[in-house]
Amino acid sequence: MSLGDERETSGGYGGTGQTRTRLPESSGDVYGGARRGGRSSSRSLVTVVGVVVLLIAAIAFANRGEDDSASPNGDENQPKSSTTAATGTRPVDGKAAGIPGGFRRDEQGAQSAAANYSVALGSADMFNTDRRHEIVNTVYAPDVAAKRQADLDSAYASEKFLTNIGLGTDGAAPTGQTFISRVIPVGTKTTSFGTGAATVEVWYTSLFGLSGEGSTNPVAESWYTTTYELKWVGNDWKVTDFQQKDGPVPVGRDQQASTADDMTKAVEEFGGFTYAR
Template sequence: MATDFQRQARRARLRLAGIGFVVLAAVAGGTITFISMGDSGGGSPSADSKNTPSPSFSVSSAPPPGTELTPATGRRISLLKPTTNTEGIGRGFEHSTMGAWSAAVSFWQDLNIIDDVVAEKQWKAIASKDSQSTIDRGVSEVRKVREGAGLPPSGGAPEGVGFSTHVRALNIRGLDTSGDVVQVWMVYDRFAVLRDKGGDQNPKKGETAYLILKWEGSDWRVTDEPQYKNKLTGPQPYHPDSKPAFQDGWREIANG
């Protein structure tokens, strides 16, 4: 006979599948905002797009003479591998444009979006020491998702339910002249994984999100400090066949 916990977990699994699996859709200054699969995504960011990368973090946007490149036809980015792992999230990337790109993708793909206990440990591992609010708001949003899915406010995912996140394209902007603070925009797909059904269910594709990363000590950290949030800008809308998107700095990931 099923216990109350088993029945509760079963109901939560069904609700997660029914709403299309609640997903991380955007980052606001290093914190997370959640929307359901029923919401539209992939639209143009509303922020101003006039800011340019700092000299240390510039991306060559002018296509070679005689060519009109797009993200799909331009050179793809081969990301770096993490050198360390904390609470299931890859870390330890070099102080460079490639390092920032790689850190952002590693964080975004590895963050747990349904287990608040794991999520809190992960946010603590990647948040700047100057940005405690990043951790607090991140954990709070995970708990809101759990409640919306009929789960207890704190705990793990129901048995047999998982998720996967896949970043496909990137854009980077510098937020200071040193190159130590950047915003990395990402286009990604997210899937709910119901293991008893096989494969990925209810995919959410073409979502756009960003992280503000700050070089702190010897690693990239997520921050939402006001002095950086106030400088946030939005890039051109991403499309693989868009020449303006390529010229604005969008690059696809190798094997992405």
């Protein structure tokens, strides 16, 4: 008989808060239970011994963990908990052009900025001229934004590029299809930091393609790491340069791909986040 069978406390009877206790079945003698004192004592003793054994094992395991971490033979490549754990610090209080802004002037702020900027720079909005200009002027430092703007306009306006990914010359998706371009950061890492400049790596997965009937470029998943060069400008972190490389790429699971309708609904219905470090 399970613990749930012996005691039922949620709700009681009609919400009265009373506890209903279901007693073990007897052999028919309603008073027979009073003669089982010895058996109850044995069970209690076994329970106490079991708890003590578990407690000793837990203490030994904890001590072993402390010894290993202090041992020179431990894994020096193992990251510290502070390296990968969330800081618990709120990243920003406001936004500019729909992009989180006003990050802290520390490593946590630089990493949060890089993560959120990568989402904006990898979004489908970059294929709209007006929106692209807003994004670039928001995330890039003023002294490099103009040049970057021209480079990006040239790339995104390329008819060959747009045709290869299935979009029209205006950057719009064909009728009946939805263009999807999303970046989802998995983690960030600071490789250099100063009060006026920082280098941050963002590891992320991206979704890119067209969902809908007749799509020749279905939505696919990719993995990249982008290294952002940031500098402190106007009380915020701004991008000055970046480099992208493939991976690390995990092994894909054997899952059935969703239908075009399911993918379209997911992108339309599931909103994004403000990413914090």
